[in-house]
Amino acid sequence: MALEWLVAGTLLGRKHRGGGKGDRKAQTQRQNEKRRLARVAARTAAGRLKSKGGRPPGPQKRRCSKSSMTKRNQCQKAAWMIRRRLRGKQTPMAVTAFARAANEAIEQAKAAKQDATVALEQTKKAANESIEAAKAAKQDATVALEQTKKAEARLADAIDYADRLRSRVRSEVRVPPFLG
Numbered sequence: 001m002a003l004e005w006l007v008a009g010t011l012l013g014r015k016h017r018g019g020g021k022g023d024r025k026a027q028t029q030r031q032n033e034k035r036r037l038a039r040v041a042a043r044t045a046a047g048r049l050k051s052k053g054g055r056p057p058g059p060q061k062r063r064c065s066k067s068s069m070t071k072r073n074q075c076q077k078a079a080w081m082i083r084r085r086l087r088g089k090q091t092p093m094a095v096t097a098f099a100r101a102a103n104e105a106i107e108q109a110k111a112a113k114q115d116a117t118v119a120l121e122q123t124k125k126a127a128n129e130s131i132e133a134a135k136a137a138k139q140d141a142t143v144a145l146e147q148t149k150k151a152e153a154r155l156a157d158a159i160d161y162a163d164r165l166r167s168r169v170r171s172e173v174r175v176p177p178f179l180g
Helices: 002-010 024-046 058-064 074-086 093-172
Strands: none
């Protein structure tokens, strides 16, 4: 008998118990029902009343009516999404908002930097132009100063020449003293 078991186990291969994965949908429903019954049993053992399932109290209760439960009512969906966010399966809502705000701030900073560089280039260009204009004006001023000095020297020479002529004319022409 032991020999038959050994031969059956090794030579014939392992006997499969059950077939395949089965109906997953039915299996999940059975597991959910089992969990629900365990929760109800725990609640009754603790002496608490039946849970409302996360539905909001008051006039919002209409949103979670049985007529809207074709897929999943809104309250359950919101609670499920919050659980998903809390357990790290989904990014928190604020993270995307912060990222969007940070990206906008970065874009604004880039635009401000670009504007500042354009303004700096324009200022440099204007400063260079004013420096060139000042250099040209200085050169013109030095030329004008030299011409003024030459004109003053010519004027002084002309005055000397006129004085010499006047003295020569006086010495040659005898003018009576009363005409003077």
